[in-house]
Amino acid sequence: MEQRLKMARIWLANPSTAHQWTHGIGGVLLYDDILDVRFYFDASEMFELKLCSSDVTYLNMIAVMETQGFSEALLDQHQFREALLNLHITQERNFRYHRNSDQRIIVECNQKNCNFFMVATVIKGETTFVIKKMRIKHTCPTSTETTRVSAKWLAQKYESLFRSDLTTGIQTLIDACMEKYGVDVPKSMAYRAKNIAIDAVLGDHKKQYPRLKDYAQTVMDTNPGSRVVVITVTSTPTEKIPHPGPRFHAMFYCINGAREGFLKGCRPFIGVDGCFIKLTTGAQLLAATGRDGNNNIYPLAFGIVGQEDTPNWCWFLHQLKICLGGEEGQFGPYTIMSDRQKGLLNAVNAVFPKCNQRFCLRHIYANFQNAGFRGEDLKKCMDNAAYAYSEHKFNIAMNDLRAECQEAWEWLCQIPKKTWQGMHLTQTARLTL
Template sequence: MKTPPNSKDELEEVDSDEVFPMFRDGGRFGQLRLAVGMTFATKMEFKEAVREYCIQEGRRIWFKKNDNVRMRAVCKDENCGWLVYAANNTENNYWQIKTFMDDHSCARKTKNRLANRKWLAGKLVKKLRKYPNLRHCEAAQYFKTKCDLELSKCSLTRALGNARAVVHGDAAAQYGMIYICLDACKKGFLAGYRPLIGLDGAFLKTQHSGQILSAIGQDANNHIYVIAYAIVPVENTENWRWFLELLHQDLGDYKQNKLYFISDMQKIVNCCDLIDRLLLHELLIYAELLIKEVRAKPIVTLLEEVRMYAMRSIARNKVKLSSNTGILPPIQRSRLEKIRKESKSWVPMWSGDSEYEKFEVHG
């Protein structure tokens, strides 16, 4: 370690024939090292490097001298001799550490104001890209385990919000980017899916709240099929009327196409007693689960993830049925086979009509 300069020669340059390391951002937390002579592209880069280093070492410091020519950071404990001093090399336009006394006499701290909202959000952005559904408690545990930091609930909540805004985009701006692209879903439903539609609404957890309305159907093999969905400010009669009128325009007259509907309140509309109640219940559960994991994200991100989820689901089901042979799809064939086996013990008894067409079955 170089001998620290006195107050008279703080701004003197180190020998020009020596080669000094250049600070490179993006290193792993816990492995950052500072050294005399290390250079930085800007003053802010130097300041953030000192912040990162002191957080990883569990030290609380403050910048005592801060201008366009020099910066000095010292420990908040007056009895501690820790010090880092850097100056601006105006000729080559970079900052360089002139003095670094890395000898702390104070104890390590688990609460550190250097870990502000901006710093926390920067760390959380990387975590959210890998784990999009990262929860508050998981984030707190991450900083406790990885950085040995105890954070207030308020600061961590705000940092999570900032990080999600970076990862998922600005929530308010995304409302101006919405477009409609569901023709394929509606045409696919009309091409041969079961004429049963489940309707449901779910609350969104975004900054602007709102609800998502969805129409869900099933194919011949009982696979769930997403027909349409829309975002509205509130779930009320007016918005449901708007949603269903658009759905009616795309799918055609429900009476002519013999379409049946059921709402989340189990109120059957244009329905008959032959519809499987359990099947309807599964439809409504799926409609809610469709957006459960993404409803806290900004609007465009939410809609895109729902769209991609529906697309992947339809594609997988298409592959499953591509090798099917016969008139019936696999699930319906298995149900028929089960009934056929049970029917072995059934006995038909002629009811006495002259045409021998009416029988009564016992068993």
């Protein structure tokens, strides 16, 4: 296609009746003084688009090739209608169907004096549509007052926006359509388009749950040694539902490659935390990550549960403990860092009692601020105390904090030093900072 497009431009700049290709595989015939073009793309050239016996000039042929939609295969009438719609929205014009059937489509411009028309029919014995005749150039002025832009079309064109960011606002959609196509989209249409695009990106979540066990088995078949656990529960029978089926309860996911890489090449550090899954089901995601030799985050295991509480954390950490083979690796006991969430602390103490616990300094400082202790001076004192590796430097930092604010010093002293202060860490835990 690119070579023929380049050739068409050359012929347009240097018109001659001598230009012709003989018939053969993908034969193309160019002839006569008015530069009438008859061209046919054979299937052997990997093109399913067949444009034959067309009354098209070189200029129109270039326009056809460059127009989005017509440069690809027109598999059937649906793809032809879609390409026709894209063409007219891009050109800020409108069209009407003179005839619209599965076998033959004839379209013309909405303006009476415009020369645009197109005739397309299906090839006998196939579903491929062929453009028989057309004048693709409009002679009418552009207009965006009567446009064929719809919510469905907007959703298809800007689906990529919502794939990258589901929180994309409708104003962004309206501005993008105005900038690219010159069409002022109503807010109601933008809302509908956003909902259609989000449904296409996320799909129906509830319909995916019955396939989780199939997915788990596929992971274990393709990644031997992986651990994927899916737990279901059965509700109590009621009058309305006498025979309830199994319902999803929790899922644990750890690929063998990630597990082996953590055990053999990562530091003995595990960070655990949870977050909400922004889906219609309202589940929560539990995650366990490590630190590699470059201090980068190393994904280790994930879990999906209904809520972040002690029983669910205990179940998740128990599955993680099975994957790791115990509470110690080849470099010694693991150091587990968390955000001081009560349910998580209880679960760590129950499942990993021999492991060192660390609290995330960022979360401690956030709680410190929420308690009413704000300011750069207080933060500097806390940082100096946290990163002090000698008793002398630690005491200096704490005395400075006490001099700044007695209440802040008392609040910080309530947190065990061994969970956040570098001086009280073991040698193995220090290596994991």
